[in-house]
Amino acid sequence: MTQPGSAYFIPEGEKPVIRTTLAVVVANEPGVLARVVGLFSARGYNIESLTVAETDHEAHTSRITIVTSGTVDVLEQIEAQLTRLVPVKRVIDFRGDADAVSRELALIKVSGVGDHRVEALRLSDAFKCRVMDAGLDWFTFELTGSSRKLDDFIELMRPLGLVEVSRTGVATIRRGKAPL
Amino acid sequence: MTTALAAQPTEPVAAAEMTGAEMTGAEILVRALRDNGVDTVFGYPGGAVLPIYDAIFQQEEVEHILVRHEQGASHMAEGYARSTGKCGVLLVTSGPGATNAVTGLVDALMDSIPLVCITGQVPTHLIGSDAFQECDTTGITRSATKHNYLVKDVADLERIVHEAFHVATSGRPGPVLIDIPKDVQFKKAFYRGRPNTPHPSYNPRTEPDLALIDRAVALMATAKRPVLYTGGGIINSGPEASRLLRQLAEATGFPVTSTLMGLGAYPASGSQWLGMLGMHGSYEANMVMHGCDVMVCLGARFDDRVTGRLDAFSPGSRKIHVDIDPSSINKNVRAEIGIQADAGRAIAALLAGWQARVGRKAKLDDWWAQIDRWRARKGFAYRQGSDVIKPQYAVERLHALTRHRSTYITTEVGQHQMWAAQFYHFEEPNRWMTSGGLGTMGYGLPAAIGVQRAHPDALVIDIAGEASVQMTMQEMSCAVQYNLPVKIFILNNEWMGMVRQWQQLLHGERYSHSYSAALPDFVKMAEAFGCKGLRAETPAELDAKIQEMIDYPGPVIFDCRVAKEENCFPMIPSGAAHNEMILPDDGTDLGTAIDEKGKQLV
Secondary structure, eight states, rough: OOOOTTOOOOOSSOOOOEEEEEEEEEETTTHHHHHHHEEEEEEEEOOOOOEEEEEEETEEEEEEEEEEEEHHHHHHEEEEEHHHSTTTTEEOOOTTOEEEEEEEEEEEEOOTTTTHHHHHHHHHTTTTOOOOOOTEEEEEEEEOHHHHHHHHHHHHHGGGHHHHHHHHOOOOESSSSOOO | OTTTTTTTSSSSOHHHHHSEEEEEHHHHHHHHHHHHHEEEEEOOOOGGGGGHHHHTTTTTOOOEOSSSSHHHHHHHHHHHHHHHHOOEEEEETTTTHHHHHHHHHHHHHHHHHOOOEEEEOOOOGGTTTOOOOOOHHHHHTTSSEEEEEEEEEEHHHHHHHHHHHHHSSSSOEEEEEEEEEEHHHEEEEEOOOOOOOSSSSSOOOOSSSSHHHHHHHHHHHTOOOOOEEEEEHHHHOOHHHHHHHHHHHHOOOEEEEEEGHHHHHHHHTTEEEEOOOOOOOOHHHHHHHHHHHHEEESOOOOHHHHOOOOSSSSTTTTEEEEEEEEETTTTOOOSEEEEEEEHHHHHHHHHHHHHHTTOOOOOOHHHHHHHHHHHOOOOOOOOSSSSOOHHHHHHHHHHHTTTTTEEEEEEOOSSHHHHHHHHHHHHHOTOOOOOOOSSOOOOOHHHHHHHHHHHHTOOOOOOOOGGGGSSSGHHHHHHHHHHHEEEEEEEESSSSSHHHHHHHHHTTTTTTBBOSSSSOHEEEEEEETEEEEEEOSHHHHHHHHHHHHHSSSSOEEEEEEEOOOOOOOOOOOOOGGGGGGGGGTTOOOOGSSSSSHEEEHH
């Protein structure tokens, strides 16, 4: 198992790195995001995407959704370390959860004329984008879907005049009636 | 630390206050400290805490000890906490006051010591403006504390103080910081008294899962070569946990070893005691850890100084790990049975389970015969001649001459710390205060002052090195001011001994900056501070000088001149396993004892 900073022993041969999405339900108090993010940097964990907003104004509860990666041991440590933080109410790991649905929203600005402009619009239709804003030589698309779908669309736009991308990060929820 | 809050509050909140006696923030703070059982605050005044100092001036329940540097305050609070099981409290000003206290906060975080640190802050409207003596205290201490608070509204202050004490003392104890801007100290609010409402998100588990306890007992019952590997979690759980550990050891007949932090939980005079384990642990303890078939880890965390090389750590054992902190379980070493619980509660459940399932001592004759052969190797052996005092001998004599008294030992960090752990034999918990996790040179002297403050009639000795002790030496002035008769017993070899030892073993005997070519005359220094100075240079005079130190009613600095180039053995070198210890007289060429790969590790 990895032990960054071990004074003694640095192992060779890593276990496979896997990706997961964590939902961290926290009391919405000052500094709570810094605590969570600081824990990741202090202990050398990865953050691939992070989304945070207050989800229950009455109860002052926020939900932080973090996409992270690491070996099985590291992911287990991340969950245990998050649980230790005083304002953290719950940590849910969606690893291997077939019922988990993840979505991300992106705003994508593409500039071009002629064939490029037509092709960009045609592809945006195929990906079920909304045209949020447009001019004679540019579009701004709004696209919602899995991170993979967003990546694919952005790659397609690159040769067609991609100008700028803004993404929200991932939000995840489980299918079915029951709450988490 | 479940017992820490039992004694409070000191008296019911007066009816007048329930209905609305308004107080300033500073008064609310002092009142809340009192209601949380605080009798002593270690601190240093400054601009941003003056209202609090004014409130302290106008009451008598909470006494203030004036330190000489804020780091000293933090270690005093630690010493106070470790020796009493209560929460230690320090009070410092904004900016440099807060940054100076950080070392002690991290020290307490690593060693799970309950502290509440009050810091002053610039007024709310100046926060973020780079005001005089402003720093981002909560930002700086976020990873130095278990939790911290910035109080922006005086209406929140009382709740936060009570919550801070709860967080500091429950679960895995640790330091909690409250940053209070100066305007909040002046503003008024109502004081309502300590509430009993549960915290919405912080509810640490202390009771063990009984199904896991059953599995653990079943595994223990099958053991042929078991060991109880105990740690500071038993000390933190309170004296009852140590009592239960002794019963569990007696009931099972298992041998007992301990980490540096757990010394005293099981008595060193007990027949099943193996001594401390780890890098400078006893030969028998490390061989038992390496060769055991069932390891029962109680309130310890498989620190790298304990495990050595991880892939060769106790290769044949099945492991049970009890820890109050879920992140300690499976962090460094995977446990077959991981039990999240307070060490004392878990030991009680294991004991009850053992009585019900087995009901007698395990048959371990072969294992004990093997242990006796390891004990006969005498890994702590040293030769004491007639001219120079060996440091090991000095600690042995100190133990022999103080063992029949109520004695508390603190240490600095380095070779002397390991010799103290090896040669001063602890019989009771809370008698041993040392910086284990962070390894803070300069911890021992202020910690001794904190211990002495909590135990005015006890004999409190800081076993020190001449290098470490100079880091916080100015606190002797504090000891003199409050007539706290601490004894600073310096093993003076003129070297940063542990650095020198590693340079000898790892860096081709190139002694880069580890020798102090200029040292103060510690006897004259003692006199300058207004305490007594003593010096011993030969084995013949040692006992009489130690006795003189013990008999002197005030603080003492004892300059014990010891052999300059003594190494601390046994030693598990970098990159090695428990059964590859360097022993004091085994003829290993010290220059080649650590291979190239080991030299790169630390």
